[in-house]
Amino acid sequence: MKSKVTMQDIADRLNLSKNSVSQAISGKDGVSEETRKLILDTADQMGYIYQAGRKKSQAETSGYIALIASDFAFAQKGFFGEIYLSVEQETRQRGKHLLIQSVDQESEQELILPPVLENQGVEGILILSHLQTSYMNMVISKGLPTVLIDHHYPAVKADCILTNNRFGAYEAIHYLTELGHRNIGFVGNIQFSPSYYERYEGFRLAMRDVGLEIHEEWLLLNAVEQTEYMMNAMRSIPVQPTAWFCVNDGLGFILNSTLQQLGFQIPKEISICSFDNGQLSQLSTPLTTTMEIDLKLFGRKAVEQLFWRMDHKQEPFVEMLLPTKLITRESTAGPRI
Numbered sequence: 472m473k474s475k476v477t478m479q480d481i482a483d484r485l486n487l488s489k490n491s492v493s494q495a496i497s498g499k500d501g502v503s504e505e506t507r508k509l510i511l512d513t514a515d516q517m518g519y520i521y522q523a524g525r526k527k528s529q530a531e532t533s534g535y536i537a538l539i540a541s542d543f544a545f546a547q548k549g550f551f552g553e554i555y556l557s558v559e560q561e562t563r564q565r566g567k568h569l570l571i572q573s574v575d576q577e578s579e580q581e582l583i584l585p586p587v588l589e590n591q592g593v594e595g596i597l598i599l600s601h602l603q604t605s606y607m608n609m610v611i612s613k614g615l616p617t618v619l620i621d622h623h624y625p626a627v628k629a630d631c632i633l634t635n636n637r638f639g640a641y642e643a644i645h646y647l648t649e650l651g652h653r654n655i656g657f658v659g660n661i662q663f664s665p666s667y668y669e670r671y672e673g674f675r676l677a678m679r680d681v682g683l684e685i686h687e688e689w690l691l692l693n694a695v696e697q698t699e700y701m702m703n704a705m706r707s708i709p710v711q712p713t714a715w716f717c718v719n720d721g722l723g724f725i726l727n728s729t730l731q732q733l734g735f736q737i738p739k740e741i742s743i744c745s746f747d748n749g750q751l752s753q754l755s756t757p758l759t760t761t762m763e764i765d766l767k768l769f770g771r772k773a774v775e776q777l778f779w780r781m782d783h784k785q786e787p788f789v790e791m792l793l794p795t796k797l798i799t800r801e802s803t804a805g806p807r808i
Contacts, residue, residue, distance in 0.1 A: 538571050
């Protein structure tokens with residue numbers, strides 16, 4: 472007598488994961504309509520017996536997704552916290568548990584992998600923000616599907632979900648030039664991460680396209696988020712530009728405060744535009760014009776890509792660029808003539 476057809480039998484026939492078959496049969500998100508139809512057609516062909524009205528309960532959630540990040544990244548609660556919440560929600564909706572593991576500096580330097588990766592039930596890995604390249608490659612060497620969130624690097628072979636940093640910065644600079652600014656400075660540590668370097672590239676591209684000169688004295692390419700640094704940097708500049716672009720809201724917040732301490736009026740004398748639309752851009756006085764990143768979308772797309780990768784292990788790696796949105800506030804205005 473022929474044994475009962477199981478979801479695993481269907482998965483084996485189609486070379487897909489059992490999880491994808493379950494999602495298709497139960498009507499959950501996580502698979503494309505094309506894949507869902509293929510699974511349902513195959514199930515019918517193989518004689519799969521559906522359990523009428525069956526809904527997968529929370530108690531039946533099985534399997535794990537690991538989310539790892541540095542202690543530094545987890546400390547940035549305003550930015551990465553919202554991504555984490557979105558990841559957790561998306562993972563749970565797809566019938567998996569999320570396991571979280573922070574990586575301290577010593578473990579990163581000594582290449583000590585997080586204990587969570589020893590869990591045999593872990594089916595995929597999300598790496599939030601950046602860890603050193605050798606560490607990420609050691610994680611990837613575990614052979615599990617891996618997706619990087621808000622980071623990429625040529626030597627790291629994995630799918631990546633990223634902000635369109637170049638175009639975001641480009642749009643910010645164009646906005647400032649449309650206000651009438653011709654003397655624009657840049658603030659950011661371009662060695663800290665590829666994201667900041669890409670924002671610098673977007674700055675340079677926009678300045679070139681509108682035919683504006685880039686002044687070396689207005690390029691703070693090793694800026695750190697410290698009041699003492701910013702005060703020293705601003706005091707060393709004999710003539711200020713009419714506008715500054717900062718690679719994140721933290722630098723924008725400190726720059727705003729520093730310039731006001733030095734007697735400048737924002738935005739009457741100097742405009743400030745930053746990036747991320749985090750809490751600091753909404754706490755500064757005046758409120759900071761910034762490029763918004765959709766953090767919930769970050770988390771959702773990362774989980775979607777990871778589940779796709781779990782079913783398509785041999786496909787080429789991809790990078791997905793998510794758009795930004797200009798949020799205009801009181802820190803920007805046309806230059807004083």
